[in-house]
Amino acid sequence: MQLVIMARKKEYIEEEVIEKAMNLFWRNGYETTSVRMLEKEMGINQFSMYSSFGNKHGVFLESIKCYKKKAKQELIDKLKESTNGIEGIKEYFYNFIEFSKDTKLNKGCLLTNTVNELGEHADTIIMSEIIKFATDIKSHIIKKLETDKQKDSVTIAKQANYLMVSLQGLSVASKMFERQQLEDFIESAFKSL
Amino acid sequence: MQLVIMARKKEYIEEEVIEKAMNLFWRNGYETTSVRMLEKEMGINQFSMYSSFGNKHGVFLESIKCYKKKAKQELIDKLKESTNGIEGIKEYFYNFIEFSKDTKLNKGCLLTNTVNELGEHADTIIMSEIIKFATDIKSHIIKKLETDKQKDSVTIAKQANYLMVSLQGLSVASKMFERQQLEDFIESAFKSL
DNA sequence: TTCAAAACTAAGCATTTGCTTAGTAATAAT
């Protein structure tokens, strides 16, 4: 992997410090998280940060990848393995609330937070990572909807669109509403499907 | 209104420059909007800004009030005057998409954007303004739901919760999804009510 | 044991942030 000879060993594991950075970005967003804050949270010097990840933007990009990996393990894989059709999607919604739990209120989804914060002037690399992730989730939702053989493809497409937007809604709403209101939302959302 | 004698006249109308500030905050969010950007957009000097509104936070607070006023005129009053029950709420959803239109994608709702950006460490004054606004919308939604005499109060409460979260969802989703996906969302969202 | 490569520490860089202040111009009352 490393072609050049290693003179002095790194005193940290990049994957480990990135997970800490990710949690900070998740709680605070991109702009509000300063390099000094990252330094403290990651437990490494700015020099090390820049030599490992290039710049703040690089740290963020790796944090996003870390988030995707975590979400895949704790959310998407469960959805994939579910065998109860739409009910599995509903469980995904409930799992997401647990996944994004913080003190009292929730942190939302890091990727949704990012789109919401940076909007259209988010850079293209980050944006494509986000779109890839969203597309992936959507495809799994479609697969679960397809287990109901009654549904035609147009209905499935519409319902998948609907569920994706609902998921975004849940992400933001979980940052300001109480548990009960979120559950009312999930239950109502799945009533018509 | 003004008790002290006016020595030199202000060269700007506070309401006018605040509307410009509001649009800037709406597009960019609180942190990303710098005082220098506000200066340019509002067309007044920093000194004038600070003497009129105290600080950046004050400009933002007035911008929020301005947004609420605009939303009331263009959205809430229409909802209030509607006589077709749930259909009126649905029209509110469609009107919101128009209301928050920008270049290509949408700007979302300024208040939702703010909660999403500042989260729990948004200051209490701003937070209470936001909550007051959300409560107001919710009460109007409930009124429209109540026109259907078949529905008991528990159902109405649950459906109102559901619609409020859906509205948040629409706000965020409109910043990243295309028109068709948003319409699929609205149509599906109202199917079960 | 020497030495070059890599990783550390810590100080410092230019720029931008929100905000202030010194000095000048305009206005209404005397």
Add this chain to the structure above:
DNA sequence: ATTATTACTAAGCAAATGCTTAGTTTTGAA
């Protein structure tokens, strides 16, 4: 016309931002 009061311009402030660099320590290979 004088004067007090307000509003303007523009320069400047400390602090924070993302990032760099000079100097030291650790390491594996010769």
